[in-house]
Amino acid sequence: MSQEPQSPSRQGRPSMTASMRSSSFLREHQQYRPPSKPENHYGIDTVVEDLQATSVSPPREISPFKGIPSAENPPRIVDGQSHELSHPNCTPLPGASTNRLIATLFYKSTNPRVSNAIPSPQRNPSPKGSGQSPSLRAADSDLPPTMAPTSKLDDFPLEPPATEPEPLDHLYGANVSPMCIASFLHLMSTFPLPAGSTDLHSSHRCLKIDQSHQEHHPTVVELTLSPAPASDYLPLKDLRKHELIYRFEREWNVDVALRADTLWRRYPRLVVFDMDSTLITQEVIDLLAATIKDPPDLAARVADITHRAMMGELEFDSAFRERVKLLAGLPGTLFNELRPVLDVTNGVRPLIKALKRLGVKTAVLSGGFLPLTSWLAGELGIDYAHANEVVIDEQTGKLTGEVKGRIVGKERKRELLIEIAEKEGIALEQVVAVGDGANDLLMMEAAGLGVAWNAKPMVQMEASSRLNGDSLLDLLHLFGFTEEEVRQLSA
Numbered sequence: 046m047s048q049e050p051q052s053p054s055r056q057g058r059p060s061m062t063a064s065m066r067s068s069s070f071l072r073e074h075q076q077y078r079p080p081s082k083p084e085n086h087y088g089i090d091t092v093v094e095d096l097q098a099t100s101v102s103p104p105r106e107i108s109p110f111k112g113i114p115s116a117e118n119p120p121r122i123v124d125g126q127s128h129e130l131s132h133p134n135c136t137p138l139p140g141a142s143t144n145r146l147i148a149t150l151f152y153k154s155t156n157p158r159v160s161n162a163i164p165s166p167q168r169n170p171s172p173k174g175s176g177q178s179p180s181l182r183a184a185d186s187d188l189p190p191t192m193a194p195t196s197k198l199d200d201f202p203l204e205p206p207a208t209e210p211e212p213l214d215h216l217y218g219a220n221v222s223p224m225c226i227a228s229f230l231h232l233m234s235t236f237p238l239p240a241g242s243t244d245l246h247s248s249h250r251c252l253k254i255d256q257s258h259q260e261h262h263p264t265v266v267e268l269t270l271s272p273a274p275a276s277d278y279l280p281l282k283d284l285r286k287h288e289l290i291y292r293f294e295r296e297w298n299v300d301v302a303l304r305a306d307t308l309w310r311r312y313p314r315l316v317v318f319d320m321d322s323t324l325i326t327q328e329v330i331d332l333l334a335a336t337i338k339d340p341p342d343l344a345a346r347v348a349d350i351t352h353r354a355m356m357g358e359l360e361f362d363s364a365f366r367e368r369v370k371l372l373a374g375l376p377g378t379l380f381n382e383l384r385p386v387l388d389v390t391n392g393v394r395p396l397i398k399a400l401k402r403l404g405v406k407t408a409v410l411s412g413g414f415l416p417l418t419s420w421l422a423g424e425l426g427i428d429y430a431h432a433n434e435v436v437i438d439e440q441t442g443k444l445t446g447e448v449k450g451r452i453v454g455k456e457r458k459r460e461l462l463i464e465i466a467e468k469e470g471i472a473l474e475q476v477v478a479v480g481d482g483a484n485d486l487l488m489m490e491a492a493g494l495g496v497a498w499n500a501k502p503m504v505q506m507e508a509s510s511r512l513n514g515d516s517l518l519d520l521l522h523l524f525g526f527t528e529e530e531v532r533q534l535s536a
Contacts, residue, residue, distance in 0.1 A: 220262030373446030392516030
């Protein structure tokens, strides 16, 4: 009987030897490959080394790389080589025009990607009557409150969204990491380029670093892409809302601001702000309602109307009149008493100071009350202030529940923005509008740049840019200012 051949003895555990490794982390781990690039393209140093053992026909001497020219190795011109200082991201070729896209990545270090709106499908929701507070139960969900249409599962129009993948910043660094940049460039390379363009060029620079961390990781990075994706296939307005961009933001816990690289991007001349939940952290009408103890549920009723109006579920004008009627009987002097209670948003004071040093005009267009808006504008040094004027009974000195003149709603805010720009002789391309509610969308659309600041879901999706941080001073990074320049302007 023939015996079966014995299997060869098991070899040791496979491992990479030094000769099998390259200097490329990305290439070894297969995380990212540039499109349409040869696999053996490592860089100029590797190319020069490989040429040493290459036969050239006709034979010619190949000088090794000498580094910086010196007296012993002076620079010399070699036929067939071309050294250029121009680059597609620097200046276009004669007869061509600039077609660059600026992408600013803001890492949300103070806003970690956890869900606190809809219970996660992967976790069991807290049973009713468990005694857990709503805020604790909210932490068991995978969507932030600004990205879901409601905070109540029963009111959700469809089934809860599927759980998203593990945040990649947990794996590759809680910052705008090199892997984050590589992933973004790979994403942008999937969009079609304009006709005649064959390659996507990019450059980037760090605008802000994490000062609290010893390694000083970047938290705001600006990328310049040339050319921009084909506008006839995907206009910039639609590119900002693209599903892949949204998914990238969720995976890497960043906000991506996309802007065309124009002259006006770097030189704004008018910045217009909303007041409630933008310049200040509160809603003034809620503060007023909280002072009324009879009936006891008035503050909750006013807050509910405010929330629905900011979400875009109610028309702002009618909602505002309804809330003011609930305030009838309050003393007119209450506005003065609320001044010390106002909490100015972090970064607002140095931001206004920086804008003034740049010669930029500022305005606050509020759907709130003129007495408080005018006072706050004077305190911050804002040039223009417009808000609603409530009627005060001359005999009793109390609010009548009526509003004088037109409501400063979404249409009026847009009109005021255009009026101020025309008065100052400023083109709308050089106007920036910042707000958080649905009544700010029209003025954002009229401005050259609309910025949603910690905004409601619909505003986040419709605004041309969004910031979800802890300091409004980050607005200056959208203009291309570095952290050092921001400190100089706000000092």
